[in-house]
Amino acid sequence: MSIQYRKILELHAQKVVQRNIAAATGNSRPKIAEIIKRAKEEVLVPPFTDEMDDEWFEALLFPHKKRESKGRQLPDFEHIHTELAKSNVTLSLLHYEYEAMCRQNNVIPYAYRTFCQYYHEYAQKYKATMRIKRKPGETMEVDWAGTTLSLTDSDTGEIVKAYLFVATLPCSQYGYCEARLSMKQEDWLVSHIHAYKYFGGVTEILVPDNLKTGVTRHRSGEAVLNSTYRELASHYNTIILPARVRTPKDKANVEGSVKILSTWIIAALRNEKFFTLIELNQAVREKLDEFNLRPFTKKYKKGNRKDAFISEEQFALQPLPRVPYKMATWKTATVQLDYHTNVENMFYSVPYEYIQNKVDIKVTKDLVEIFYQDSRIASHKRLYGKLGQFSTNHDHLPENHQLYLDYTPKEAIKWAESIGEATTEVVRYLLKSAKVEKQALKATLRLKNFGRKYSSEAIEQAYQDIIKIASAPTVPVIERLLRSNQQQEQPHNASAQNTYGFTRGAAYFGIEGEKDNDIR
Structure with missing residues (x-):
């Protein structure tokens, strides 16, 4: 039975319930619901012109039906689009599964090239994102904008530079940005934390530019990350893959977003004055929300970045950790002879066995942790106040020194x-x-x-x-x-020994008796 597209839409416009439409047209209620849904997406409302017959509606609402031929089965494109979002799933794998299903149902499958072409046309028409090269929730790209913002010192009138941090999700093109007073490591890491909070989740991969705040040096063509940046990635369970030097394709999306945001936010705020960073970031957030709600400019893309993110990428993000990453700094020191290390003129103990060894010290707002060859050997609550304080663990001391603590x-x-x-x-x-x-x-x-x-x-x-x-x-x-x-007592003791001591006489040795015998 042919589907009466025009009659279904006209009856629906007259507020006829779907049960009665099904009785009048002979079409199933699920099919009627699908036609009404597609018509709403295309904003189709009566009155219709004479040329808008059932064939016209079918071509508009279900363009893939034209390709159906006897013995062939079209893929379920909605299923393909959903499955393609999952890790390690590719179009070639989905085509293989599609072929197996067709053989099982005794129908002829489409070739891989046609399969990809049909999916590409479907995704362009009905989806905001394309899942061929960019998977949802896979990558977040970050960078500093080349153009700066500015603040005005309310006391001196001096102009102070502010730098725009930009993060983007390539799949949905959803963006985040905020202004910072410097591009130092702390600003860099705090901006990452805020970006993850804004997105409400974490991507599998983090792609930064080769900044000194993130990359310490290059060794044999491989980027070496600094310890704090590695720790942030570990906390958020993501992998950092810095863009390769002189390889612009590695960071094309973030550079594109930087350029767009520079125009949309920095240029838009060029004539406004801000006296505090809070004021500036409030204005930046307003412009950011406008940017993410701005409709896509390409004709085949419907909706905006926020819609695309919510419907097609948010679900794929990893959950945020229970506690946000706490900023930490690292330093290297040598354990002193008194088995303590110096951190900002406060002294923290380590086991005495590590005296004269170099250790790595991680310092956070509340904690000081000491590591030797990547193994933690001591942990202390961070000391504040008067300099020169000691935090000593009783177990770190040698046994003979523990007496001082007891x-x-x-x-x-x-x-x-x-x-x-x-x-x-x-x-x-x-x-x-x-x-x-x-x-x-x-x-x-x-x-x-x-x-x-x-x-x-x-x-x-x-x-x-x-x-x-x-x-x-x-x-x-x-x-x-x-x-x-003691020295004064020693002569006195010697004199007393001569006066009162026992002295053996000649009689003790029998000398007097020998003299008597000689006389006789």
């Missing part, structure tokens, strides 16, 4: 009280006068170690003496006094 002022005073009042007074003075508590504890430990060489009485006596002669006792002075007191 030793407290309370324990120092307790030991001093066990020796005597003078010792307690000296220890309390050292704890009170030292600028750094650890320095005072180190001094009291030295005093405590004197007990290995001197008696408690000698130590207490030395402290009594030092209190009398010095208003500010120090460990070296106390040590000299102890040594001096």
Whole structure:
């Protein structure tokens, strides 16, 4: 039964329900719904002219039907367009599957060349994107615009340059941009983070230009990325493939978008004054939204970039990570002899086994992580405030040094009280006068170690003496006094030994008896 296109559309325009249209024309309700849908896309409304017969409507609404011949089956182009968006799926693979299906149904398939031609015409007419060379969700290309924007300093009137970061998705041509005050690494990476947030997802591949902020150097024709850029890519689970040097085709889409956005945004804002970066970016966002909603200029493309992105590319993006990437800086340092590394005049410990080794240090807003040969060996909460602070992990110290961490002022005073009042007074003075508590504890430990060489009485006596002669006792002075007191005691002990010591006489050795025998 032939399809009555004209009658179906006229009855629909008269508000006749599809059930009654089906009864009047003898066509199925699904077919009627499809015809109405295609007519809406083509904006077809009565009254129709005489030349607009059923054959005319069929040629307009279903142009592929003209190609159907006896024994041949047209591919399902909607299915092909959907499948072509998936990773590693190509037209040659889909044609192979189409041929297998045709053989199974005992129909003749179209040749590969005709198959591609028909799909190309279908996609041009009904889809905003072409899925032959560019897959949705596969690539995001980024670059800085060659032309700059400007800000005006409200105090001096000085003109300050602002640089436009541009990101584009080649498949849908959906774009993103924002202004930054410099093209340094931090601005470069923050703009990437904002672009991913704007798109609501992540592409499989990231294609930047060969900028120094992203590419450290070239080695054997291969770009070497800096560590922070690699880390951002790892966080977002994407692969960075820098455009090759002097190979403009590698970045054609982003350069095209840069040129368009330069005209659409930078040129459009040329006569406006902005005093803050926030004001400028608000204006840039307005122009960006206009750009993405602007209808495609090519006749065969319908809709705009935003429509194309939502309907044909958004679904293919990878989800954003739960937490956005946190900016980090890297530096290389040598572990000092006290098993600490210096980060902006703050000191962070590492295991003592790495003394004198070079390590890589990753610094974020909240964290300091230390790596040796790509293995993390220490992690500390970042210190702020007064310079010279130490963050020391107890487990990083040698066993004999761990005593310093376990030793407290309370324990120092307790030991001093066990020796005597003078010792307690000296220890309390050292704890009170030292600028750094650890320095005072180190001094009291030295005093405590004197007990290995001197008696408690000698130590207490030395402290009594030092209190009398010095208003500010120090460990070296106390040590000299102890040594001096010991030397003074040694002659006294020697004299006492001569007076009271036991002396063996001649009788002990039998000398007197021998003399008596000689006399006899």
